[in-house]
Amino acid sequence: MDELTLVVATPFKKKATSSLSIKDFEFALSFDLKWMAPDLASRIRDKAIRSRLLRLEGNRLIPAFAIEKIELPQGFKPSGNIFSEKTPIEELITMIAAKTGKTEKEAIAEINTHQERLGDLVDIEITALVVAKEKGCDIESIYQKLYDKVFNRE
Incomplete structure (x- = not known):
């Protein structure tokens, strides 16, 4: 499974919801999970939107994939490679x-x-x-x- 997909899926799975506000998504990555600084969480959000993993409807983020099919590996944490650009x-x-x-x-x-x-x-x-x-x-x-x-x- 693609690391970006796992990172994007985690806040939705942890909160058991199919949509999150931008603020809640970034807060989950930054403070709930303690994975990254808020500015990096914003970069993840933008990258996920550009990659079409997330759709922005109003101020709500909605996954463009089936969250329920994603299984998070035990102890998963994103690597620093998550911020590199894809070809x-x-x-x-x-x-x-x-x-x-x-x-x-x-x-x-x-x-x-x-x-x-x-x-x-x-x-x-x-x-x-x-x-x-x-x-x-x-x-x-x-x-x-x-x-x-x-x-x-x-």
């Missing part, structure tokens, strides 16, 4: 998994199956973009990054 394909894999309720491993397998059907005629990132679009993911935030990566090669 576009990693973001697409996360989106596909969240949208379909599958694991990231299953999302990767589906992308690979599509890639084989295309006979490796396109980059794997483009295949992931196609799969994400087919699954109904909002790819707008990743499209430009991927376009730049694929078409602005040196």
Whole structure:
């Protein structure tokens, strides 16, 4: 399971709710769980929204994945790597998994199956973009990054 997904899921699971206010989400990460400073909790919130793991409706955060399917490992704590940026394909894999309720491993397998059907005629990132679009993911935030990566090669 993706570390960001586990971090995002934890406040919802601990409070047994399907939505949290922004303040409650950040408070849970910072003070209840004592995982990070409030400014880092805000960064996690923003990263989760950009990755389409969370939706913002009014001032409420709503997970875009099935919280009940997430099992938190005993003694789980996020690593410092949680703040590193994902590559576009990693973001697409996360989106596909969240949208379909599958694991990231299953999302990767589906992308690979599509890639084989295309006979490796396109980059794997483009295949992931196609799969994400087919699954109904909002790819707008990743499209430009991927376009730049694929078409602005040196």
